[in-house]
Amino acid sequence: MRLWLPPVLLAVLLYGLSAGMPALEPLFHWVQPDKQQVIYERESFLFLLQNHLLLVLISAAVGTLVAVAGGIFATRPSGRDFLPLVSQVASIGQTFPPVAVLALAVPVLGFGEAPILVALMLYGLLPILRNTLAGLEGISPAVKEAARGMGMSPLQVLVRAELPLAGRVILAGIRTSVTINIATAAIGSTIGARTLGDPVIAGLVNGNTAYVLQGAILIGLLALTTDSLFEALERTWDRRFSPQVAV
Amino acid sequence: MIELRHVTRRFGPTVAVDNINLTIETGEVCVLVGSSGCGKSTTLRMINRLLPHSEGEILVDGEDITTMNPEQLRLNMGYVIQGTGLFPHWTVARNIAMVPQLLKWPRDRIDARVHELMTLLDLDPATHANKYPQQLSGGQAQRVGVARALAADPNILLMDEPFGALDAITRESLQLEMLRIQKQVRKTTVFVTHDIDEALKLATRIAVMDQGRIIQHDTPENILRRPASEFVENLVGKQDRGLKLMSLRPVRQLMQAHPAPKRPEPGAEGLKEEDNLRLALSVMLWQGAEQVPVFNARGEETGVITRERLIQEGA
Ligand SMILES: Nc1ncnc2c1ncn2[C@@H]1O[C@H](COP(=O)(O)OP(=O)(O)OP(=O)(O)O)[C@@H](O)[C@H]1O
Numbered sequence A: 001m002r003l004w005l006p007p008v009l010l011a012v013l014l015y016g017l018s019a020g021m022p023a024l025e026p027l028f029h030w031v032q033p034d035k036q037q038v039i040y041e042r043e044s045f046l047f048l049l050q051n052h053l054l055l056v057l058i059s060a061a062v063g064t065l066v067a068v069a070g071g072i073f074a075t076r077p078s079g080r081d082f083l084p085l086v087s088q089v090a091s092i093g094q095t096f097p098p099v100a101v102l103a104l105a106v107p108v109l110g111f112g113e114a115p116i117l118v119a120l121m122l123y124g125l126l127p128i129l130r131n132t133l134a135g136l137e138g139i140s141p142a143v144k145e146a147a148r149g150m151g152m153s154p155l156q157v158l159v160r161a162e163l164p165l166a167g168r169v170i171l172a173g174i175r176t177s178v179t180i181n182i183a184t185a186a187i188g189s190t191i192g193a194r195t196l197g198d199p200v201i202a203g204l205v206n207g208n209t210a211y212v213l214q215g216a217i218l219i220g221l222l223a224l225t226t227d228s229l230f231e232a233l234e235r236t237w238d239r240r241f242s243p244q245v246a247v
Numbered sequence B: 001m002i003e004l005r006h007v008t009r010r011f012g013p014t015v016a017v018d019n020i021n022l023t024i025e026t027g028e029v030c031v032l033v034g035s036s037g038c039g040k041s042t043t044l045r046m047i048n049r050l051l052p053h054s055e056g057e058i059l060v061d062g063e064d065i066t067t068m069n070p071e072q073l074r075l076n077m078g079y080v081i082q083g084t085g086l087f088p089h090w091t092v093a094r095n096i097a098m099v100p101q102l103l104k105w106p107r108d109r110i111d112a113r114v115h116e117l118m119t120l121l122d123l124d125p126a127t128h129a130n131k132y133p134q135q136l137s138g139g140q141a142q143r144v145g146v147a148r149a150l151a152a153d154p155n156i157l158l159m160d161e162p163f164g165a166l167d168a169i170t171r172e173s174l175q176l177e178m179l180r181i182q183k184q185v186r187k188t189t190v191f192v193t194h195d196i197d198e199a200l201k202l203a204t205r206i207a208v209m210d211q212g213r214i215i216q217h218d219t220p221e222n223i224l225r226r227p228a229s230e231f232v233e234n235l236v237g238k239q240d241r242g243l244k245l246m247s248l249r250p251v252r253q254l255m256q257a258h259p260a261p262k263r264p265e266p267g268a269e270g271l272k273e274e275d276n277l278r279l280a281l282s283v284m285l286w287q288g289a290e291q292v293p294v295f296n297a298r299g300e301e302t303g304v305i306t307r308e309r310l311i312q313e314g315a
């Protein structure tokens, strides 16, 4: 499968760099000749990567579940009354910059992994919610009427028509959410979460460009990997559910 | 049999359907005709409970539909929706198979049925079965919509402008197909259109609607001969009635039959027994002929139709 090659290659590169960063010591010495120590060693990169990923994954999983469930609820006959409220929350929430979200999270939730996780979940939920609503509302009324008129139960309409048709848009929402959260999680280092943002912060504080570079490269690579993974997922989805788009 | 008794449907203050009574006998094709917004679709949607009615009662085979499970009710009513509503993420074959699948038919029975229906509706299964709705022309999509409604062999067919937005030629051929199918499988059909000619052609009885009311419910011939009001008169086209009446009757009824079918002269042009009188007149005018031979389905000459008879008794 040619489709999955880029994400796999990027993932291998990401893992290789995280595990083998010390091997690049000469290179970083050249970047930062005036420092004794040029490889960030307070935590292993692999540990930071793992922690970073875990934060993003958990927040994405919870965010997706809650947002999709909420989006489905708000578009059912019983939940329609909430639709304007929910969609306003979703779009207003997104105008908040991620840094502001963290700044607000600290006084409420304190320092450490837990507050950043909650912040990521809440913030990451919004793009998914917005796209779920857009996807479900965007389905042609004729298709929904036909589905019901043919004798499908509401659950069958949801599972066989609405979700497959809205899925592509929802998936795009998850992609946005995860991409934002990879960056936001890095900023989380400033409030005590241990992520790939750590070396960047340490480097900035100590004036060690090598640290900054190491953190930045890994964060960038992680974002790239994730993005190409979603690219492949979306293509696969197109082949499965909307083949008219594929050539 | 479908019975609507004093059925009313309101949307807020607007009365979309106003106290209508309508009985559609088993095997009958009832065509609802009227201008845009007069409540045709609303009436249809109430019959399969996509819309609840505000007042009155609707019975299907004597049973009040509000006491039935809505999904069960709909599974036994083919529904062709205004604007097809095919599933864009499903192939043509899967779209047609929708209701049999819901009814959990075995795989091979579904496949056979899909094949049968596509053939019936003049869609080549080899080229079209695996296409997606977006890859079809408007006419093909409407055929698929009709096939989907027929799939599980429902007793009742509800068709909401199934041939709307089509060019005249495709429309005509689909109407002929519909008549042919109706001859093979007699379904109790409620057919919505705003085209009076389509109504006259397909209906056993026509219900003319205006502003949510049924103005007249009668056979095509009676609608033409005895319109109940000026509205109906204008709808059918006052001055056009003669020709419209002629188009209701087949040549067979007015021809002078030969004692026995004759072998036609080579190259002879003529009419078929089931062609209508209006066509016969047109052929005569064009050929300048006093009489035209009539052929049966096997191509034998079974009689002639004369201009004199046509003018005297045609309408
Ligand atoms: N869901 C709805 N909410 C509010 N009003 C509606 C709704 N559906 C229909 N109506 C109104 O009810 C009336 C009848 O509508 P209906 O769709 O039955 O018309 P129609 O005869 O099918 O017209 P057309 O030929 O244009 O399809 C119209 O005035 C329409 O505005």
Ligand SMILES: [Mg+2]
Pocket (backbone or CB within 6 Å): B040, B041, B042, B082, B160
């Ligand atoms: Mg309508």
